[in-house]
Amino acid sequence: MNLRVDTVVPVAGRRPVTVQLFHLRMHDLARREFSLRRYCRDSGREVCNSKRAYGQPSPVSRPGIQRSVTTAIHSLKMPFRRSSIGAASLHHKRPSTGSSSAASSSWDTASIRSMRMRTDSWSSDRPPPPASTLVPTNSIKLEFSNYARVDITRHDGRNSTRYEFEWWGHTYAWKRVYDENLQTASYHLIRDGRGLPVAHITPETRSPNQIEADEWAGGWVPPCHMWISDHSIVDAVTDVADVLVATGLIALVDDCIKDRWHVKKPRGRTHRALSGDFDVANPRSLMRGIFHRRHSEQRSGSPLRPDRSVVAC
Known part of the structure; x- marks a missing residue:
């Protein structure tokens, strides 16, 4: 956890002297918390x-299966909604007086306001999303x-x-x-x-x-x-x-x-137990190796079941 930087200084009439120039003190390797000091570790002169x-972590998009489920639920909700023809027939059955239309419009506005207030209060009661690490x-x-x-x-x-x-x-x-x-x-x-x-x-x-x-x-x-x-x-x-x-x-x-x-993990181990090399990490390569082995056994024949019979004397 200590790294020293030295230099050799020639001295007239004497042997060369080693002089310490810098000292790197490593406190935490994962966080890269280092301290570079001049001359020696006890000098206190930090460079x-x-x-x-x-x-912040990069945003990750939703997987495809989640998007497909959301789309399916949205499509199921569509038949239960009022169609444009039904809304038009209801509108024609209403009386044409101005007071009733004003009352209905005021009732619709009040209901929408109450729905908005309920939605806002419900969203405010929910706990805030956790902060991203x-x-x-x-x-x-x-x-x-x-x-x-x-x-x-x-x-x-x-x-x-x-x-x-x-x-x-x-x-x-x-x-x-x-x-x-x-x-x-x-x-x-x-x-x-x-x-x-x-x-x-x-x-x-x-x-x-x-x-x-x-x-x-x-x-x-x-x-x-x-x-x-x-x-x-x-x-x-x-x-x-x-x-x-x-x-x-x-x-x-x-x-x-x-x-x-930080050693990289191997991509996959290659096995030679079956005829033909295949990669365990790749499912397609694994299945191809298994079927290739079965196909080769059918063509060449099993050692326990020879193709030609032997007459016992």
Whole structure:
């Protein structure tokens, strides 16, 4: 739950000294509640803190069977309503005096008002609908000590994954590149969607014994090298370098969390017990495999019931 950022400083006449630059304290992994501090964990100089963004769930349309039942009930109610011919005959039987028509119209208005009042009172007596629960999003909010705020959003594509954010009129994206041979992921920061990367995060080369020792110790974030290749960012008067370091660490940790705990379920298991492979998750494939087996047994014959008879001596 702690991630440290160190650098090696050469000293004249002595061995290089390792200096700690940043410390990322992870309080809650699910909510992405992190705290990035400068120099060490006890210094109290917080650079920024992060938390996951939550939003309203997407509206789900009613299923088709519910719509069909509603339509059927509505069609059953139609024959019990008064037809236009019956209403016209009743209207002609009424007296044509103005007083009776006014009385009937006033009675209809009063009845409609009473019905409206009853409907409103019944609707007000009902309990309010329950508030919808918030669902987590792919965005993480970073709040810096200088009251600046940065929203970093994860975008999953077919071939690549990006963590995008904006800072002072520029759009940045940490692009994830996966090496299938080494089975490692590196991250490169692209500014404004073009040009060479301005920052990099690459994993260290480790032996199988080192990987096993790190996993046994509980480490789930691989040790990486991080550097900024654009000298204009390092020499800038603003704190853009701190923003790039903070967003890079958040992107690295978030991707490691998804890669370790958010494992996709297999689509289906393939069984070879029957003749022909079929997918259990697909009912059509399952039935096709069963019928194909029966058809093949009828053609080839069962081993217990041979087609030709054998004469016993």
